[in-house]
Amino acid sequence: MERKIKILIVEDEMIIAANISLQLTELGYEVTGIVPRGEEALMHIKSEIPDILLLDINLKGDLDGIETALAMQKSHDIPVIYLTANSDNAHFERAKETHPYGFIAKPFKKLDLQRAIQLTITQVNSKNGRDSESRPQxxxxxxxxxxxxxxxxxxxxxxxxxxxxxxxxxxxxxxxxxxxxxxxxxxxxxxxxxxxxxxxxxxxxxxxxxxxxxxxxxxxxxxxxxxxxxxxxxxxxxxxxxxxxxx
CATH class of the missing domain: 2.40.50.1020 (LytTr DNA-binding domain)
Known part of the structure; x- marks a missing residue:
C-alpha cells in the first residue's frame, strides 16, 4: 500500500486553515502541519519535508508567501500551490518567478482544492516518469x-x-x-x-x-x-x- 501524499498548509487565517486541513484529510491526503508564518514553514520543512506546499500568498510576518517559496527553493524542490484572495497582476508576476504548480483563488470549493492537487501530482509524476524507467501508473x-x-x-x-x-x-x-x-x-x-x-x-x-x-x-x-x-x-x-x- 502506497503512503499518503503529505501536504503542509501555510495559512495565517486559522479558520480557513482548519477547514482546508479537514478537506484534505477527507480527500485522503496527510496534513503534516498547519503554520501561520513563512518563517515557521521553513523551520517545519527542515524536520519534515512535505510532498506539496499549500501556501497563502498574503502571509503576515517578515516573509509573504512568495518570499517563503523563494527561500524554500534555495534548498528544496517542493511543488507549490498558492492560495490567494488577491489576483492582481503584480502578485501574479511575482508568483510566476517561483514556478508554482497552481493557484487557488479564495473563496474556493473542495473540488477546486482537489483538482489543483491532482493536477500537481500528475505533473510531478509525469516529470519524474521521463527521468526514470517506470512511468506513472x-x-x-x-x-x-x-x-x-x-x-x-x-x-x-x-x-x-x-x-x-x-x-x-x-x-x-x-x-x-x-x-x-x-x-x-x-x-x-x-x-x-x-x-x-x-x-x-x-x-x-x-x-x-x-x-x-x-x-x-x-x-x-x-x-x-x-x-x-x-x-x-x-x-x-x-x-x-x-x-x-x-x-
Whole structure:
C-alpha cells in the first residue's frame, strides 16, 4: 500500500486553515502541519519535508508567501500551490518567478482544492516518469471487458464501463467523468481511444470520447450526456449516426 501524499498548509487565517486541513484529510491526503508564518514553514520543512506546499500568498510576518517559496527553493524542490484572495497582476508576476504548480483563488470549493492537487501530482509524476524507467501508473490504466482500473489518490479504483459518461482531453491528460466522480489520468486521448472497447465508446471530437449508451439527446452540432453538451466533429458525425443505428 502506497503512503499518503503529505501536504503542509501555510495559512495565517486559522479558520480557513482548519477547514482546508479537514478537506484534505477527507480527500485522503496527510496534513503534516498547519503554520501561520513563512518563517515557521521553513523551520517545519527542515524536520519534515512535505510532498506539496499549500501556501497563502498574503502571509503576515517578515516573509509573504512568495518570499517563503523563494527561500524554500534555495534548498528544496517542493511543488507549490498558492492560495490567494488577491489576483492582481503584480502578485501574479511575482508568483510566476517561483514556478508554482497552481493557484487557488479564495473563496474556493473542495473540488477546486482537489483538482489543483491532482493536477500537481500528475505533473510531478509525469516529470519524474521521463527521468526514470517506470512511468506513472495513471498512464497505463488496466482495461478489461466490463471495467477499467485507474489510480485515484493512493489506490487503484475499479470503474465499471457502464458508469463512464464521457472522457475529456486536457493536453496530455484525460479526465474520466462518471455520475459521481472524476478521474485524471496521465494518458493522451488518442492512446485512451486505442485502449477502450469500441463496442461502448466512440471518439466524436478531438477532445471527447463518449459512452454511446449514455447519450440523452442528439442535436445538429452536439450531443447531450448528463446535461453536458458535447460537440461533434463534422467528420465524425456520420460514424456516430451509423453506430446508433446498429445498437
Amino acid at each position: 495513471e498512464s497505463n490504466p488496466s482495461i478489461l471487458n466490463d471495467c477499467i482500473f485507474v489510480r485515484h489518490l493512493n489506490s487503484m479504483v475499479k470503474v465499471n464501463i457502464e458508469d463512464i459518461l464521457y472522457i475529456e482531453a486536457e493536453r496530455n491528460y484525460c479526465r474520466i467523468f462518471t455520475r459521481n466522480k472524476e478521474y485524471l489520468l496521465v494518458i493522451t486521448l488518442k492512446e485512451m481511444d486505442k485502449k477502450l472497447p469500441s463496442k461502448h465508446f466512440l471518439r466524436i471530437h478531438r477532445s471527447y470520447i463518449i459512452n454511446i449508451s449514455q447519450i440523452k439527446e442528439i442535436a445538429t452540432s452536439h450531443i447531450v450526456i448528463a446535461r453536458k453538451a458535447i460537440p461533434i466533429g463534422k467528420s465524425l458525425k456520420n460514424e456516430l449516426l451509423k453506430r446508433l443505428q446498429t445498437i
